[in-house]
Amino acid sequence: xxxxxxxxxxxxxxxxxxxxxxxxxxxxxxxxxxxxxxxxxxxxxxxxxxxxxxxxxxxxxxxxxxxxxxxxxxxxxxxxxxxxxxxxxxxxxxxxxxxxxxxxxxxxxxxxxxxxxxxxxxxxxxxxxxxxxxxxxxxxxxxxxxxxxxxxxxxxxxxxxxxxxxxxxxxxxxxxxxxxxxxxxxxxxxxxxxxxxxxxxxxxxxxxxxxxxxxxxxxxxxxxxxxxxxxxxxxxxxxxxxxxxxxxxxxxxxxxxxxxxxxxxxxxxxxxxxxxxxxxxxxxxxxxxxxxxxxxxxxxxxxxxxxxxxxxxxxxxxxxxxxxxxxxxxxxxxxxxxxx
Ligand SMILES: Cc1ncc(C[n+]2csc(CCOP(=O)(O)OP(=O)(O)O)c2C)c(N)n1
Numbered sequence: 276x277x278x279x280x281x282x283x284x285x286x287x288x289x290x291x292x293x294x295x296x297x298x299x300x301x302x303x304x305x306x307x308x309x310x311x312x313x314x315x316x317x318x319x320x321x322x323x324x325x326x327x328x329x330x331x332x333x334x335x336x337x338x339x340x341x342x343x344x345x346x347x348x349x350x351x352x353x354x355x356x357x358x359x360x361x362x363x364x365x366x367x368x369x370x371x372x373x374x375x376x377x378x379x380x381x382x383x384x385x386x387x388x389x390x391x392x393x394x395x396x397x398x399x400x401x402x403x404x405x406x407x408x409x410x411x412x413x414x415x416x417x418x419x420x421x422x423x424x425x426x427x428x429x430x431x432x433x434x435x436x437x438x439x440x441x442x443x444x445x446x447x448x449x450x451x452x453x454x455x456x457x458x459x460x461x462x463x464x465x466x467x468x469x470x471x472x473x474x475x476x477x478x479x480x481x482x483x484x485x486x487x488x489x490x491x492x493x494x495x496x497x498x499x500x501x502x503x504x505x506x507x508x509x510x511x512x513x514x515x516x517x518x519x520x521x522x523x524x525x526x527x528x529x530x531x532x533x534x535x536x537x538x539x540x541x542x543x544x545x546x547x548x549x550x551x552x553x554x555x556x557x558x559x560x561x562x563x564x565x566x567x568x569x570x571x572x573x574x575x576x577x578x579x580x581x582x583x584x585x586x587x588x589x590x591x592x593x594x595x596x597x598x599x600x601x602x603x604x605x606x607x608x609x610x611x612x613x614x615x
Contacts, residue, residue, distance in 0.1 A: 276337035276361070277301065277391075278352070280344035281308035284469050287388035288343070292316075294395055300403035302337070302410075306348055307450075307459045308474070312466035317409060320349040322461050323416050326615050327351075329358045335409060340364045340376065343387045346474045347375065348456055367391070416615055420461070423614045429575050430607040431458060431527055431599050437575065438500060438525055439464060441582040447471070447493050451482035451501035454534045455527065459500070461611075479505040483512035487522070496521040496586060503528040504552060513565040522592040523585060524567070526558055529601040536605035558596050568593040 277295065282288065289311055295301045296315040303316045317323050327335065332355045340361040347353065353375060360378035367390050372382035383390055427433045435458040442448060444467045450456045456472045464470060473485040482505055490497035499522070506526045527533075535541040535550035562569035568591050572578045578597060585595055 276304060276339070277341045277343065278304045278347065279309040279311050280306055280342065280347040281472065281474060282310055282344035284310040285388060288391070289313075291388055291391045291395060295391070296406075298398070298400055299406050300401050302406050304352065306344075307456070307464055308346075308348070308470050308472050309344055310469055315406070315410065317413055318463060319416075319461055320352050321457075322420060322615065323409070323413050324349075324351050324355065325612050327355065327412075329355065332359050335412070337361045337405075338363070340378075341391075342366045342375070343368065348460060348472075348474070419615050423611055427607060427611070428603065429600070431529060431533060431604045432461075432607050432611060433575065434527060434578060434597050434599055435459070436462060437578055437582060441579075441585070442468060442498055443496055443586050444468075446495050447489060447497040449473075449482070449486035449489055449497060449499040451486075451499070451505040452477045452479050453502050453505060453532065454537065455500055455502050455505070457534075479508050481509060483509040483524075486524075487512045487515055487518055490519050490522040490592075491517050496523065498523045498525060498586075500525045500527070502526070502533065503530065503554075503556070503558075504532050506558060507554075507556060510558075510561050513561065513567070518565075518592050520589055520592055524592070524594045526594065526596045527599055528557065528596050529599045529604055530554060531601060533601060533604050536601065537608055553601075558594055562594045566591055569596070570594070571596045571598065573598040 292303055292311055293313055295303060296313050304320050305311045305316050305318050336359045338361055356376040360376060363380045364376055364378045365381040365383055366372035366379060367383045367385065367387040369384065369386055372379060424436055431454065439462050442465055444465065446468060448468050448470045450459050450472045471489065473482050482501060486497065486499035503526055531551040531553040541547045541550040559569055568589055570581050572581050581595060
């Protein structure tokens with residue numbers, strides 16, 4: 276198993292990993308922020324393994340785990356690999372290694388594309404149904420995903436699907452922490468995009484600033500998708516005279532920290548408000564103050580209509596604020612995972 280965490284787009288790495296995809300004994304798992312794409316890769320890790328129990332994972336676990344790149348966001352793969360560790364874990368990176376799965380046996384401090392290329396040359400194919408097993412699982416989950424999404428009601432999940440479908444080709448996507456980055460992992464992201472998340476230690480404090488800087492340094496359009504609390508927390512990022520006109524911000528405003536309705540704990544205590552931080556704020560006045568065009572939507576029809584216009588050329592950068600129903604977002608997502 277080759278597991279690729281966050282990485283800059285890398286043509287050499289893409290090339291060599293595509294070769295490994297032809298080896299039946301290898302499965303490649305990629306995160307949305309890995310910037311690596313191939314139809315035979317498992318590009319939505321959580322979608323495929325969320326329903327897999329530790330016992331079932333015995334069939335899917337690798338003998339050798341090779342990890343590349345930075346942070347891995349999928350909590351489930353971390354849990355499964357920690358519980359059922361592979362015989363060997365090698366991390367390949369020029370800088371450093373973290374023992375994320377508590378079984379690191381080898382840190383190879385080198386360029387990962389070069390390492391994999393040399394390894395490929397000495398590699399002997401073995402007969403195996405390992406990749407096939409994973410790909411069959413991927414196919415089954417993809418069907419369940421489609422069926423659920425077709426009847427899925429207006430919610431953060433449904434909105435995310437619509438946003439991802441309309442992103443312009445070859446553009447840059449910046450995603451903030453909390454549920455936003457996790458939703459993105461459930462969909463097939465347009466393979467011409469370059470996708471980034473200021474993951475760090477999952478802070479909500481600097482994503483907007485990072486997106487502004489990234490937009491400034493890129494001629495192609497940049498879209499930043501963020502939650503409302505993350506946006507308000509770092510709104511000072513907009514106090515900047517260098518924001519390009521082709522910068523777009525999409526705020527999923529579910530009136531607080533929606534993630535705290537999803538994770539176990541907060542809703543069962545009387546302290547849910549302190550986790551969720553409910554509010555009635557909108558970004559409208561901030562948009563006006565900082566010279567952004569502003570549009571707000573509150574249902575799927577409006578959203579699709581506005582998305583059709585959203586990326587056309589404008590004289591100012593633009594914010595779209597999407598209001599979603601906080602009472603059902605978590606139910607829709609929990610049912611999504613149940614349905615898988
Ligand atoms: C700097 C910082 N403070 C607090 C937190 C704890 N925290 C994690 S998620 C979250 C809520 C984020 O809400 P929002 O951006 O609206 O996204 P949603 O959960 O609705 O997707 C908070 C406060 C954090 N991650 N970073």
